[in-house]
Amino acid sequence: MLRPMTHPARAAAEALDHARALDAADSLRSFRDRFVVHDPNLVYLDGNSLGRLPMATRDRLRSVVENEWAGELSGAWDHWVELPGRVGDALARDVLGAAEGEVALADSTTVNFYRLAAAALDARPGRRVIVTDRANFPTDRYVLEGLARARGLAIQWLDPDPIAGPSAEDVAAVLDDDVALVSLSHVNYRSAAITDLAAISERAHAAGALTLWDLSHSAGVVAVDLAGIGADLAVGCTYKYLNAGPGSPAFQYVRHDLQDQLRTPIQGWFGRRDLFSMGQGWEPEAGMGGWLAGTPAIHGLVAIEEGVRLVAAAGLDQIRAKSIALTSFAVELHDHRLAELGCSLGSPRDPEQRGGHVSIRHARARALRGDLAAAGVIADFREPDSLRLGLSPLTTAFEDVWRGIEAIHAILAAG
Numbered sequence: 001m002l003r004p005m006t007h008p009a010r011a012a013a014e015a016l017d018h019a020r021a022l023d024a025a026d027s028l029r030s031f032r033d034r035f036v037v038h039d040p041n042l043v044y045l046d047g048n049s050l051g052r053l054p055m056a057t058r059d060r061l062r063s064v065v066e067n068e069w070a071g072e073l074s075g076a077w078d079h080w081v082e083l084p085g086r087v088g089d090a091l092a093r094d095v096l097g098a099a100e101g102e103v104a105l106a107d108s109t110t111v112n113f114y115r116l117a118a119a120a121l122d123a124r125p126g127r128r129v130i131v132t133d134r135a136n137f138p139t140d141r142y143v144l145e146g147l148a149r150a151r152g153l154a155i156q157w158l159d160p161d162p163i164a165g166p167s168a169e170d171v172a173a174v175l176d177d178d179v180a181l182v183s184l185s186h187v188n189y190r191s192a193a194i195t196d197l198a199a200i201s202e203r204a205h206a207a208g209a210l211t212l213w214d215l216s217h218s219a220g221v222v223a224v225d226l227a228g229i230g231a232d233l234a235v236g237c238t239y240k241y242l243n244a245g246p247g248s249p250a251f252q253y254v255r256h257d258l259q260d261q262l263r264t265p266i267q268g269w270f271g272r273r274d275l276f277s278m279g280q281g282w283e284p285e286a287g288m289g290g291w292l293a294g295t296p297a298i299h300g301l302v303a304i305e306e307g308v309r310l311v312a313a314a315g316l317d318q319i320r321a322k323s324i325a326l327t328s329f330a331v332e333l334h335d336h337r338l339a340e341l342g343c344s345l346g347s348p349r350d351p352e353q354r355g356g357h358v359s360i361r362h363a364r365a366r367a368l369r370g371d372l373a374a375a376g377v378i379a380d381f382r383e384p385d386s387l388r389l390g391l392s393p394l395t396t397a398f399e400d401v402w403r404g405i406e407a408i409h410a411i412l413a414a415g
């Protein structure tokens, strides 16, 4: 799209014109106006870590606090108890490609990951191996290591190309009848590589293993088709591309036919049949209700409901299309402006293989993050050398991408 540079300043100016033309043609452009923006000059490229606050969420939270909590007091539980299932159904339908009754919201991603991984291991007694990859998100690795230690199991670590991530062939090479569980992230948190969940599911199932996918970096930006890929179990968080706020509850998906074959290791009262009978002994509530544990976090749940509504209004296909355009523009600018300054791309070049962010590698990436913040550009650093630009499609303009890359250029060019 950009012509080869003649003069650097000219090339940058042309790229800015191009960014503005892309913004003018952006069908999702008006969604930016539905978010609270305190400082219009701040370039926020971290919406994949903490999504911005939607105005509808601010208003809904205000109403929940003032009218429901302050006004209805404990009587509000009559309708609050429906939230984990109701919001789970909306998320299943509009974001995850799952069926009604397959998704519930509770706790953090970490806790849900533990709960579903432990349930999967219980369902494959006698098998002693868990498959995951070294570049997987830390909490997933740590939880699996803890489960392996407690149960005397082994982890089969995949060590794939750090940018491309594990392929179906990498997984197939380690599968045998001793593997109980295969667990990977859909979109890698550092490189943004997309994992081929459908192909891996097929191979894992052929070997008799269960699968557990972490969708934290895909939910709300990359369409997920849990039914289509024959997923068994999945988890993910809601404060990234779903914009539900810090610490909002995470989701857990258990495929219909597995819901009563598997059993939660956390037998809490909110997962018990006939909760308020307060009876002796624990029996699971039917369906996803049996996968809850304790009192649901109401503020977070209503924020997820609003976040999912926004994603549904924009449409995941349009969101993904804009996401690809944003990350492709960032890659193009990287090649024209940053490659000559010692940067290299830490994300897949093929947009079909790339999620919603772009990693730019540089030896000074850690310091760069602070320098950028001082220049009004918020990005993230990931060990060892990646500057991560999160380009949340509902809140990021093409001009933001241009400003972010130009700020990196200016800092690196100044030495």
Ligand SMILES: *Cc1c(COP(=O)(O)O)cnc(C)c1O
Binding pocket: 108, 109, 110, 111, 137, 139, 140, 185, 189, 214, 215, 216, 217, 237, 250
């Ligand atoms: C952000 C993220 C999490 C977060 O887990 P929490 O328990 O919510 O802190 C987990 N997994 C992945 C892949 C993530 O990107």
